[in-house]
Amino acid sequence: MTHFENAEQAKRDPLYKEALTELLYQFADDDFILAFRGSEWLGLAPHIEEDVAFSSITQNTMGHATFFYQLLEELGEGDADVLAHERGPESRKSAVYLEKENGDGHYLDEPFYDWALTVVRHYFYEEFKQVKLELATRSSYQPLADAAQKVLMEQPYHLAHWKMWVKQLLAAGGEAEERLRARMVEAWGEFKDVLELGPKAKQMADAHLIAGEDVIETQWVERVETTVGKISKQQLGKKQGSGRSGEHTGELTIALKTLSEVYDTDRTAIW
Amino acid sequence: MYNFVEQGGVNDSGIEEDPEKYQKFMERIEAGKLIEADDWMPEEYRKTLIKLISMHGISEVMGALPEKEWTPKAPTLKRKLGIMAKVQDEMGHGQLLLRVTEDLLKPYGKTRENLMEDLLNGDLKFHNVFHMKTKTWADAGLIGWLVDGAAIISQTNMLDASYGPYQRALHRICAEEVFHAQHGEAIIMALAEGTEEQREILQDSVNRWWPSLLMFFGPGSASTTGSSKQEITMKYRIRKSSNEELRQAFLDKYLPRVFSLNLTVPDDTLHYDEQEKKWIYQQPDWNEFKQIISNKGPMSKERLRLRQIAYENNRWVIEALSKEHSFS
Numbered sequence: 001m002t003h004f005e006n007a008e009q010a011k012r013d014p015l016y017k018e019a020l021t022e023l024l025y026q027f028a029d030d031d032f033i034l035a036f037r038g039s040e041w042l043g044l045a046p047h048i049e050e051d052v053a054f055s056s057i058t059q060n061t062m063g064h065a066t067f068f069y070q071l072l073e074e075l076g077e078g079d080a081d082v083l084a085h086e087r088g089p090e091s092r093k094s095a096v097y098l099e100k101e102n103g104d105g106h107y108l109d110e111p112f113y114d115w116a117l118t119v120v121r122h123y124f125y126e127e128f129k130q131v132k133l134e135l136a137t138r139s140s141y142q143p144l145a146d147a148a149q150k151v152l153m154e155q156p157y158h159l160a161h162w163k164m165w166v167k168q169l170l171a172a173g174g175e176a177e178e179r180l181r182a183r184m185v186e187a188w189g190e191f192k193d194v195l196e197l198g199p200k201a202k203q204m205a206d207a208h209l210i211a212g213e214d215v216i217e218t219q220w221v222e223r224v225e226t227t228v229g230k231i232s233k234q235q236l237g238k239k240q241g242s243g244r245s246g247e248h249t250g251e252l253t254i255a256l257k258t259l260s261e262v263y264d265t266d267r268t269a270i271w
Numbered sequence: 272m273y274n275f276v277e278q279g280g281v282n283d284s285g286i287e288e289d290p291e292k293y294q295k296f297m298e299r300i301e302a303g304k305l306i307e308a309d310d311w312m313p314e315e316y317r318k319t320l321i322k323l324i325s326m327h328g329i330s331e332v333m334g335a336l337p338e339k340e341w342t343p344k345a346p347t348l349k350r351k352l353g354i355m356a357k358v359q360d361e362m363g364h365g366q367l368l369l370r371v372t373e374d375l376l377k378p379y380g381k382t383r384e385n386l387m388e389d390l391l392n393g394d395l396k397f398h399n400v401f402h403m404k405t406k407t408w409a410d411a412g413l414i415g416w417l418v419d420g421a422a423i424i425s426q427t428n429m430l431d432a433s434y435g436p437y438q439r440a441l442h443r444i445c446a447e448e449v450f451h452a453q454h455g456e457a458i459i460m461a462l463a464e465g466t467e468e469q470r471e472i473l474q475d476s477v478n479r480w481w482p483s484l485l486m487f488f489g490p491g492s493a494s495t496t497g498s499s500k501q502e503i504t505m506k507y508r509i510r511k512s513s514n515e516e517l518r519q520a521f522l523d524k525y526l527p528r529v530f531s532l533n534l535t536v537p538d539d540t541l542h543y544d545e546q547e548k549k550w551i552y553q554q555p556d557w558n559e560f561k562q563i564i565s566n567k568g569p570m571s572k573e574r575l576r577l578r579q580i581a582y583e584n585n586r587w588v589i590e591a592l593s594k595e596h597s598f599s
């Protein structure tokens with residue numbers, strides 16, 4: 001198996017680089033959009049202690065996105081800020097489920113956000129991210145393996161946080177459990193997109209960038225069901241489409257507009 | 272610092288005063304000793320602290336909201352991370368201070384929940400600056416630079432406060448505020464050295480925020496608005512300097528910086544009086560100030576509405592947590 005020590009080596013192999021950048025865009029775009037959804041929650045969490053913890057996780061997540069955009073920058077994809085702010089929805093590789101709005105309303109106007117959606121989404125996502133990062137530590141691309149190792153240092157805290165929420169709300173029974181179960185079933189119908197590696201999955205596997213998506217799925221299902229039990233008899237679905245293939249909803253378009261609002265007033269200025 | 276509000280959330284509860292204990296108490300604080308949560312303290316002292324610290328705490332929480340408006344919109348990844356870190360700190364300050372307040376509230380049987388209710392029904396005020404609108408990214412920078420700058424000045428003034436738990440909280444908070452001011456200053460510097468448009472939004476921001484910044488320290492004397500707690504807080508060694516002294520310190524520190532960036536402030540009468548060794552400035556409209564802190568400011572209703580939604584919309588979560596706790 002060929003091992004690539006740095007960006008310069010990877011750049012000399014166009015096929016390898018193509019699969020590698022695809023994978024890095026998934027990592028970066030997933031964290032970027034979910035950090036955005038998290039930042040919309042600030043000041044609206046169930047209690048102030050949670051606001052503090054949640055915003056800390058959100059900040060770390062945005063930090064991870066930044067980190068992955070920088071790896072792309074090293075590979076000659078362009079400036080990290082350009083990658084984060086200028087790419088349209090059609091070129092985003094994030095999963096569709098992650099762009100779903102937090103609930104009704106806008107973050108500045110009547111934000112009736114749903115804590116059940118947020119708890120389920122973050123818990124499912126952090127379990128997934130844990131699996132994907134663990135697999136990436138054995139990547140043939142050394143900078144990715146190192147990045148995964150580094151991000152994994154913060155990951156246990158994030159995962160534990162959302163796992164605790166899921167367990168507490170399920171244990172409470174009644175309305176809380178019902179709300180959570182409904183959001184889990186909903187997620188089950190959409191989450192396959194998150195677990196997939198997209199159109200270049202085979203290239204990624206061939207290049208030993210990361211293990212196959214079947215491995216990701218198996219490990220994720222096992223870990224999640226250990227915590228919450230069987231979720232559904234149905235197959236995992238991707239009802240909202242395949243974000244990995246660039247399919248997205250209008251909710252991503254609106255999110256990207258907000259994320260780039262100031263940046264877009266002058267793309268060449270120094271901010 | 273939030274020493275100018277008349278109504279707090281506490282009713283008279285008739286705890287008996289003891290002249291002997293009172294005298295010992297005063298001797299202790301005059302000797303520079305700290306009072307702790309479980310120590311005996313005069314009713315007036317406890318109430319003054321509750322008003323001061325609950326308002327400070329809730330202002331940290333409400334103060335995160337104007338910046339939150341710009342958090343996702345921050346124009347670079349670095350700025351996004353910077354402002355996320357800052358708003359998180361502010362919520363953390365709120366949490367820390369509300370806990371200090373909760374301990375003081377114990378004899379009255381009141382809790383955090385009561386404080387939130389007081390906020391929503393208007394009994395607990397939050398700081399005047401956080402009732403104001405934000406309009407551009409420059410406002411996010413200006414808040415960090417000058418609002419946090421002003422907060423550092425008024426909080427530093429209480430670093431020797433006689434109440435131990437508040438003093439320790441302030442030490443932690445002030446250490447973080449320094450980073451906030453640096454974060455704000457970095458945004459401001461980029462705008463000041465930037466394009467014509469960037470300079471324009473910066474100057475516009477200074478113009479709009481100037482009166483609020485002067486109001487920040489509260490009126491110079493009770494006669495201005497008919498209410499000032501500064502004498503009591505000084506008597507109990509909670510703060511050292513008066514509102515006007517703090518405002519002068521702020522002007523001393525920041526006006527030279529404002530001018531060095533080729534910015535102006537919207538006050539033609541502003542000048543330094545060499546004889547009196549102080550800044551002469553046009554008084555802000557103190558009637559408007561009273562209106563603002565009575566939740567009649569430009570954004571008071573909207574920001575309170577956000578907290579109300581958070582409170583009501585998540586009720587099922589809080590109920591679930593209390594149920595879950597009773598099982599374990």
Ligand SMILES: [Fe+2]
Nearest residue numbers: 331360361364
């Ligand atoms: Fe603060």
Ligand SMILES: [Fe+2]
Nearest residue numbers: 361419448451
């Ligand atoms: Fe601050």
